[in-house]
Amino acid sequence: MKQYFRPFCTLPDLPGLFGFVAFATLCIFGGKEVLKDGDTFWHIKAGQTMLSQGSILTQDIFSHTANGVPWTAHEWLAETIMAGVHRLAGIQGVALFYFLIVAISFCLLFRIAQHLTSDWLALLWVSTAFFFSKSHLLARPHIFSWLFGIATLGLLLRSDRSRYLLPPLIALWANLHGGFILGLVLQAIFIAGAVLDIICQDGLQRWRNALQSQKFAMIILLLSTVASGFNPFGYHLLIFPFVVTKTIFTTGIGEWIAPDMQKQVFFRYYLIAIIFIVSLPRLRIDWTNRLLLVFWVNASLTHGRYISMASVFLVPLLAQISNQLIDRLPLREKKSSKNELMLSPYSGLIATVGIFIILFGASTFQSPLRPFMTAIIPIESKCHPVSAVKFLNSTPLPGKMFNKYSWGGYLIYALQPSKPVFIDGRADMYGEEIFSEYRKVVAIDKDVDSILDKYEVDLVIYPNETPLVKYLLAGSRWDEIYHDEEASVLLRKPSPLP
Template sequence: MMQRLTIERTLTIVLFILIFAIAARIPVDTDTWWHLRSGETILQSGFIYTDPFSFTMQGQAWIDHSWGAQVIMSLFWNVGGYLGLTIYMAGLATAGMIFVWLACTGNGYLRAFAIVLGAAAAAVFWSPRPQMISFFLSAVILYLLLDFQRGKRDRLWFIPVIMAIWGNLHAGFSIGLILMAALIAGETMGNLFAPNREPKVSWRGVRKLCLIFVVSLAAICINPYGLQMLTVPFQTVGIGALQNFIQEWNSPNFHERQMLPFLALLFLTFGAAGASARRLTWTDFLLYSGTAYLALNAGRNVALFAIAVTPMLTHYANSVLEERSWVLRPQRRVTRMMAIANVAIIVLVGLGAAVKVLAVMTPQSVREALALTLPVAAVEHLNSERPPENLFNSYNWGGYLTYFAQDYPVFVDGRTDLYGDSFLTSAYLNTALGGEDYAAVLDQYGINTLLIETGSGLANALKASPDWEVTYEDDMASVIVRRTPLVGQGEADG
C-alpha cells in the first residue's frame, strides 16, 4: 500500500496541508464578531427576525440570511475560541480547494500548479465569516456540474439538497444559481450554434439542468424566512454604498502584489485556451467572462473566479501539453524506501503546519494582530469607564463592538442590507466625515459618546468644539464624550 504513495500523491497531500496552514490566520475581520453574536443569540433565544444589535434600527425587520453558518461559527468559537474559528476557516478553504482539484484535469503536477495559483488568488479574501461556507459549496456545485457536463457521473439530484442547506447558511447560494445558469445557457448555445461539436450536454441533459435549477430555487425557500430569502442577494448588491466605500466591494487594486495570482490565473487561462487545439466551449466562455466581470467589479468575487477558472486552466493547459507530447507520465509505484521518505515528508510538513497554526494562536499574538486593525484598547476603555449612551461608532468597527461592547447598541455595523443606502450615506457617512449638519445628526440620534478613527473629519471637528471631550485616544481610535449628556441618555446599564 505504501508503494502507491508516489511523488505525485505526496505532492498533492503536502499541497493541501500547506493550503490549510496558509488559510489558518487570526480572525481580524470586524464582521466576524457580529456573526458570532448572531449565532449566540440564535442558540440562546431562537431565530432572529428583527434587529437586536443597533439602536438606530432596533426592532426593524431583518433577514438573518447567514443564521446557520453563524450557529456553526459560534459552536467552533465556544469549543475552541480563536483556534476554533481558525480551524473553521482553514478547513472550509482547504475542502473547497480539494473539490476544485477534483474538478481539474491532467496529471498531479499540472493540477498542483493550478491549485497553487487558484488558492493564492482566493486566499486574499478568506476570512472567518459565513462566506467561507459559500466558498466551499460553490466548489462542490461546480464539481457536480462539470462531472455531468463531461459525461462522467450524473449526480445532479444532490444539487437541490445542497441548495436547501445552503439557503440556511449564507446568501451566497446565489453563486450556485449563477453556476447552474451559466451551464444551462452555455450548453443551450452549444446545441444551437455548434450542434456537431463534442463534448456537450444533449437537449435532454439541458432540460434536466433546467429542472434541477427550478427545484433548487424551491429548495432555497425552505428556511425560516421563506421566499424573502431569494431577495437578499439583490438587496445587498443594490446598495451603492458598498461599491463606493467598502473595500471588498471595490474593484481590485492591481498595484497590490496580492492581486498578482489573480492576474496570472486570468491571463494564463486565456493563453492556454488560445494555444489549445481544443475549441473554447460556450459554457467555458460564459464561466470565464462572467466570473472575470464579477471579480473585476468587486474584489471579493476573485475567490469565485478562482473556483470557476482553475479547472478551466488545467483543461486547456493539459490539451496544450498533450498536443506537444510534453506530459509527464505519473508513477504508479515507488520503492519501499521512497515510500518511507514520502511518508516522512508528509509527517514533517504536517508537524510544521501544526506548529505554525498553534504559534499564531497564542494570546499575545492574537491581541497584537487584533490591535493592528481593531480598536481593542479603546473598547476596553469604553467598557471600563462606561460613558453615556447613545454611541456613534465607525462602520469599520461596528461588528467588533457588537460582540465586545454588548452593553452599547451600535449606530451602524456591517449589515448593510438592514441599514440601506439612505441611512448609510446621509446619516452615517456624512456625519463620519464631519460633513455639513453632522451636529444635527448627533443630536437627532441622541449621541453622547463616539468611538471613531483618530484624525477623521468628525474627530477633528469635535475636538475643536467646547461641547465635547476626548476621554481616550491612541493612534487608531478616539473615544469622545459629550460634556453635558443629552436629556434621557444615562450610562449604559450593566
C-alpha cells in the same frame, strides 16, 4: 500517477497533501489576517443570541439606529455553528474551523483539477487560486460558499446521476450563506453552455433538440431553486443579492468596491495571462467555459471580494486549456517500470483533521496552551479598538454611540455590558438612509452636527487623527476622554443650563 486505495498508513495523494499544506500554511501565516474583519464578531454574537434564546433573530437588537427593524439573518446556521465553536475554543477556535473548511475546499478543488489535467498543472492552477484566495480569506460564513461552490462545480463536471445531490446541497447552503445563489447560477451556466455547444455544432434549427438534451439538468435546477426556499426566510433570499449590491453600498463598502488594478498587480497579470492563453489558435474551449470566464472576469472586476472566487472557479478552464497545450508538445510521459508509491486519498485529510483537533484542543479555555494560540491567532489592535473597548468596559458611559462602520462588529461582540452601536457590517439591514447619513458624518458634511443630534449621540469612538475627530474636538461640544494609538473616545459636554 497511479493511486491505490489505502486509507491508512500510506502517504497522502497530492490533493490530500495540498489540503494539509494549506491548513498548515494558514495556521502559521494566516492567523493575523483571518480576524481582521469586524463582521466575524457580530456573526458570533448573533449566533450566541440565537442559541441562548432558542430562536432565529428576525429583527435588529444590536443598534440604536435600526433597533427593531426587520433583519434577514440569512447566515443563521453558520452563525450558530460559529457560536458553538466559540463556546468551546473562543475566537481562535472559530478561525481554526474556517481554516479547516478552506483546506477541505482546496483539497476538493485539486481533486477536480486532477481529473482534467496532469498533477503538476493541477498543482500550478490550484496554488494560484490559493494565492489569490487570501485576499478575502476571513473567518466569516462566505467560506462555506467556497466549499459548497466547489462541490457544486465538481458535481456538474461529473455524470448526470451526480446532479441528484444538488437540490439537498443547495437547501443546506441556503441556510449557511447567501452565496447559494452561485449554485443556481453555475447550474444555469452549464445548461446554457451545453445548449450553445449543440447549436453551434448542428445549427440553430436544432435548438429544440439542444433544449431537450438538457431536460434533466433543467429539472435539477428547478428542484434546486425550490430547495433554496427551505430556510426560515423562504424565497425572499433569492432577491437578497440585489439588496446588498445597491450603488450606495458598492461604492461605500471596501469589499464591494471595484478593485484598483494599479494595486492588484498580480491579479492584473493573471487576467492578462488568461486572455493571452484563450486567444491562442486551435484551442477547443466549450461554451460552458466561455460563459464561466465571462461571468467571473466581470464579477472580479466589479467587486473586489470576488477576486478570490474567480481564481477558484476558473481552475477547471485553465486545467483543460493547459492540458491541450501540453498535448501539442513533442513530449510524452514515460511510464516507469518501477513500483509506484501507494498514495491514499484519505490520509492527507485524516492528518489535517488530526492537526485541527490538536490545535482546537489547545485553544479551549481550559488549555494551558491557550496563550500560545491567542498569540498566533490574535485580535489585532490595528484592526479593532481593543484597548478602547477595555476602557469602556471599565468605565461604562451613558448615552448613544457613534462608531466606525468596520468597528461595529467588534463593539457588539466585546462591549460588556453591551451597548447599541450606530452601525456595523449589516449594511443591508440599516438601509440606504442610515448608511448615507453615516457617510455624511465621516465625510464632515455640513449636516454632521444635525445628524449626531438627530440620533442623540453622546459618545463617539473613532480612529484618532481623522478629520471627524479633529472636527469634533475643534468645536466646544466634545471632550476627548480616551486616546491610544488607534482610537479616540469622545464624550459630549453637558448642555449649559438656560
